[in-house]
Amino acid sequence: xxxxxxxxNGFADxxxxxxxxxxxxxxxxxxxxxxLPGIGPAMxxxxxxxxxxxxxxxxxxxxxxxxxxxxxxxxxTTSILLNTPGESxxxxxxxxxxxxxxxxxxxxxxxxxxxGSFVAGTxxxxxxxxxxxxxxxxxxxxxxxxYFALAVLAFVAVATVLGSSPLRGLASLCIGLYLGLVxxxxxxxxxxxTLGVPQLSDGVDVVVVAVALFAVGECLYVxxxxxxxxxxxxxxxxxxxxxxxxxxxxxxxLRGTALGFPLGALPAGGAEIPTFxxxxxxxxxxxxxxxxxxxxxxxxxxxxxANNASAAGVLVPLLTLGLPTSATAAIILxxxxxxxxxxxxxxxxxxGPLVWTLIASLLIGNFMLLVLNLPLVGVWVKLLRIPxxxxxxxxxxxxxxxxxxxxxDPLDLVILLVIGLLGFLMRRYxxxxxxxxxxxxxxxxxxxxxxxALAISDGDLSxxxxxxxxRIVLALAFxxxxxxxxxxxxxxxxxxxxxxxxxxxxxxxDRDDAxxxxxxxxxxx
Amino acid sequence: MELSRRSxxxxxxxxxxxxxxxxxxxxxxxxxxLSRLRMMVPASPGGGWDTTARTLQRVIQQAGVARNVxxxxxxxxxxxxxxxxxxxxxxxxxxxxxxxxxxxxxxTNDSSTRLTDVTPIAQLxxxxxxxxxxxxxxxxxxxxxxxAWAADPRxxxxxxxxxxxxxxxxxxxxxxAAGIDPVQVNYIxxxxxGESLAALLGNQVAxxxxxxxxxxxxxxxxxxxxxxxxxxERSGQVPDVPTIVESGFDVEVTNWRGLMARPGMSDDxxxxxxxxxxDAHDSDEWAEALDNNGWLDTxxxxxxxxxxxxxxxxxxxxxxxxxxxxx
Numbered sequence: 001x002x003x004x005x006x007x008x009n010g011f012a013d014x015x016x017x018x019x020x021x022x023x024x025x026x027x028x029x030x031x032x033x034x035x036l037p038g039i040g041p042a043m044x045x046x047x048x049x050x051x052x053x054x055x056x057x058x059x060x061x062x063x064x065x066x067x068x069x070x071x072x073x074x075x076x077t078t079s080i081l082l083n084t085p086g087e088s089x090x091x092x093x094x095x096x097x098x099x100x101x102x103x104x105x106x107x108x109x110x111x112x113x114x115x116g117s118f119v120a121g122t123x124x125x126x127x128x129x130x131x132x133x134x135x136x137x138x139x140x141x142x143x144x145x146x147y148f149a150l151a152v153l154a155f156v157a158v159a160t161v162l163g164s165s166p167l168r169g170l171a172s173l174c175i176g177l178y179l180g181l182v183x184x185x186x187x188x189x190x191x192x193x194t195l196g197v198p199q200l201s202d203g204v205d206v207v208v209v210a211v212a213l214f215a216v217g218e219c220l221y222v223x224x225x226x227x228x229x230x231x232x233x234x235x236x237x238x239x240x241x242x243x244x245x246x247x248x249x250x251x252x253x254l255r256g257t258a259l260g261f262p263l264g265a266l267p268a269g270g271a272e273i274p275t276f277x278x279x280x281x282x283x284x285x286x287x288x289x290x291x292x293x294x295x296x297x298x299x300x301x302x303x304x305x306a307n308n309a310s311a312a313g314v315l316v317p318l319l320t321l322g323l324p325t326s327a328t329a330a331i332i333l334x335x336x337x338x339x340x341x342x343x344x345x346x347x348x349x350x351x352g353p354l355v356w357t358l359i360a361s362l363l364i365g366n367f368m369l370l371v372l373n374l375p376l377v378g379v380w381v382k383l384l385r386i387p388x389x390x391x392x393x394x395x396x397x398x399x400x401x402x403x404x405x406x407x408x409d410p411l412d413l414v415i416l417l418v419i420g421l422l423g424f425l426m427r428r429y430x431x432x433x434x435x436x437x438x439x440x441x442x443x444x445x446x447x448x449x450x451x452x453a454l455a456i457s458d459g460d461l462s463x464x465x466x467x468x469x470x471r472i473v474l475a476l477a478f479x480x481x482x483x484x485x486x487x488x489x490x491x492x493x494x495x496x497x498x499x500x501x502x503x504x505x506x507x508x509x510d511r512d513d514a515x516x517x518x519x520x521x522x523x524x525x
Numbered sequence: 526m527e528l529s530r531r532s533x534x535x536x537x538x539x540x541x542x543x544x545x546x547x548x549x550x551x552x553x554x555x556x557x558x559l560s561r562l563r564m565m566v567p568a569s570p571g572g573g574w575d576t577t578a579r580t581l582q583r584v585i586q587q588a589g590v591a592r593n594v595x596x597x598x599x600x601x602x603x604x605x606x607x608x609x610x611x612x613x614x615x616x617x618x619x620x621x622x623x624x625x626x627x628x629x630x631x632x633t634n635d636s637s638t639r640l641t642d643v644t645p646i647a648q649l650x651x652x653x654x655x656x657x658x659x660x661x662x663x664x665x666x667x668x669x670x671x672x673a674w675a676a677d678p679r680x681x682x683x684x685x686x687x688x689x690x691x692x693x694x695x696x697x698x699x700x701x702a703a704g705i706d707p708v709q710v711n712y713i714x715x716x717x718x719g720e721s722l723a724a725l726l727g728n729q730v731a732x733x734x735x736x737x738x739x740x741x742x743x744x745x746x747x748x749x750x751x752x753x754x755x756x757x758e759r760s761g762q763v764p765d766v767p768t769i770v771e772s773g774f775d776v777e778v779t780n781w782r783g784l785m786a787r788p789g790m791s792d793d794x795x796x797x798x799x800x801x802x803x804d805a806h807d808s809d810e811w812a813e814a815l816d817n818n819g820w821l822d823t824x825x826x827x828x829x830x831x832x833x834x835x836x837x838x839x840x841x842x843x844x845x846x847x848x849x850x851x852x
Contacts, residue, residue: 042569046575046579046598139723140723140726140727141727142723142727143724143727143729144724144729184602184634184688185688186687186688186714186716187688187713187714188688188850189633189687189688189689189714189850191634198601198602198605198606198609198634198636199601199602199606201601201602201606201634202600202601202602267720267722267723317723321722321723321726321743322742323720323722323723325720327569330572334575334576334579337576337817337818408597408599409599409606452713455682455711455713456682456711456713456729456730458679458680458682458711
């Protein structure tokens with residue numbers, strides 16, 4: 001096969017000691033940046049863009065590859081250990097991952113995230129190398145109506161994170177949807193709910209909201225509880241991935257990859273929707289439904305894989321069409337152009353060796369991440385040994401720094417604090433915070449694409465079910481939403497949501513129950 | 526290039542620049558000292574202004590015009606947040622990247638700081654706008670497309686960049702020249718040139734408007750059909766595509782970009798900045814950057830540039846009012 005031969009040549013170019021050093025530097029920087037809340041890979045790559053003026057293209061791309069994948073991975077560490085996602089795509093990881101950490105299984109959660117990221121990143125990068133032109137042909141056929149259908153399906157996925165009280169969950173979702181309305185309307189350029197504050201005219205930054213609701217809210221909540229009772233030191237000793245963990249992880253890794261890569265390749269896909277869908281899928285398919293919400297390993301493995309696979313998916317339109325679909329991709333595009341290379345339909349023929357070197361570097365960077373991070377799992381977990389007042393003071397400082405650094409505007413700190421207070425109140429009164437962030441991400445996607453579809457069709461509603469893609473996706477959403485209700489009507493009423501979740505999996509409920517869930521120690525320390 | 530001392534230096538420079546993230550954007554500069562320069566990009570990393578600023582940063586450093594140039598982003602509201610911040614600055618060694626989009630954004634966002642409140646330094650470059658149709662489209666030239674467009678403006682969706690930007694301004698001006706009511710134009714805004722490209726390749730919209738940087742490659746390779754370019758001369762990137770004027774409509778738009786500085790600076794300080802930008806412009810590195818990016822050299826400085834800005838303000842406000850984006 002020609003592609004494999006080209007890839008081998010790419011490895012030959014990339015695998016020099018100096019280039020490996022650049023890869024290591026990139027991976028280290030990327031992980032550091034991913035760990036810090038609020039500072040994203042896009043900003044890091046932008047800051048490092050000047051190195052391209054002195055480095056040869058291969059070395060620069062190897063470093064960027066490391067930063068890119070490292071940033072995707074780094075976000076999961078803080079999500080799992082501290083419930084403070086650094087990027088919006090690692091929010092779903094926090095849901096189960098942090099519960100695992102609180103149950104003393106932080107090492108296992110970090111390990112499944114690291115291996116899952118590696119597996120997903122490797123498969124997706126290979127797919128990028130082998131099927132990019134085919135995928136992109138399919139991806140450009142996706143219409144605004146299809147995106148709307150996808151957003152509807154993702155909304156249904158929210159139902160799985162509503163928590164014990166659907167009413168509170170829905171209220172939280174509505175808060176997110178409202179925050180998503182703030183800013184300039186994409187289609188008409190008019191401002192909505194900006195209260196005359198110019199800084200709000202681009203909307204509320206998802207990262208600031210995520211950091212505020214999760215990190216600041218969590219800090220305030222923990223602080224408010226510190227006086228009551230002794231501070232509990234989390235037990236981090238309970239082991240590494242067990243064989244059983246692996247058995248429960250490998251399918252979610254593959255499913256997450258299968259969701260992440262194609263959705264990431266869509267021109268308006270992004271990394272968030274695949275993680276939502278992956279979480280929902282794992283929750284539906286799991287044999288341990290009773291563990292979800294208390295630290296189920298599937299809920300970490302799936303979204304983490306989806307997150308990293310979509311990072312590779314984003315490169316598909318970038319390399320084949322010259323179409324950057326994320327901020328990081330846009331800056332990588334600028335780096336290409338800095339070398340006088342124009343990505344596009346002709347890139348593979350004109351700059352073939354360089355593209356294969358980039359793909360080889362992505363694989364190398366991915367491997368380095370695994371090598372770097374698996375041994376570090378033990379070190380990271382020790383973070384939890386830091387006395388809580390210092391630990392959470394540190395988180396607050398980094399959260400503020402990250403939010404402030406983006407624009408150096410004090411108003412961002414005010415927004416951070418106000419939404420952080422909201423996050424505290426939501427925790428205090430048992431409102432789940434994840435639906436709010438999901439609403440903020442999905443609301444604008446759904447609205448823009450619905451209105452864009454209707455504008456293109458000049459108001460004809462039938463455009464929404466005009467393609468097979470939208471029909472199938474909407475039917476799936478419909479099934480996921482009403483299937484359980486119909487099942488319940490058929491099978492007779494059930495008493496608790498947990499049992500409802502377990503529908504169809506009852507025969508497995510008592511198998512494989514060796515995992516300590518630690519639910520009783522949860523939260524109220 | 527072999528790995529040299531310079532590449533290690535680059536790494537050494539890159540690391541502290543991460544530290545600069547921590548908000549310590551202010552550097553202590555003596556008055557009149559332009560060896561350390563700051564450049565504000567009033568938009569997110571990765572966009573057109575950002576690319577231009579970072580290219581200029583590279584040229585200034587490589588050509589030795591200034592020792593250290595720091596680029597930082599102040600996002601929001603079509604650049605008017607950055608503009609407002611510039612109006613409060615008192616640093617003479619600060620340049621702000623801006624362009625045609627900001628002229629419209631000042632009006633659509635009802636910004637309290639206007640372009641006349643800050644000091645014009647120089648216009649740097651312009652990008653050619655390119656009007657394209659999908660490869661499957663029945664139209665091969667602009668006249669044929671406009672005829673169909675005039676017959677059914679609402680049923681002819683035209684894709685482009687964000688609302689009120691260069692692409693929509695061009696759509697409005699062309700509609701007007703063709704006798705179509707600009708309010709009737711069914712303009713579908715996408716974020717950046719990239720997303721609209723996907724809609725065009727998927728044959729979901731009738732036409733698209735964006736810079737040659739976004740569509741040029743597709744026109745060359747035949748996956749899109751180029752109908753017209755917006756400048757007075759044909760573009761070197763797509764030499765076969767005629768200009769709008771050649772096609773019989775009296776419309777000329779360039780997506781220009783330029784530099785502004787803080788208000789109320791002394792004439793000397795202003796002359797120094799202009800001289801610095803002039804030096805960068807005259808360098809071989811800049812000529813190469815123009816060539817690589819397909820940019821037009823529309824360099825003009827000082828008062829000449831200020832007069833140009835004033836004319837653009839009037840023209841842009843008029844067309845945005847006719848489209849209905851500003852009251």
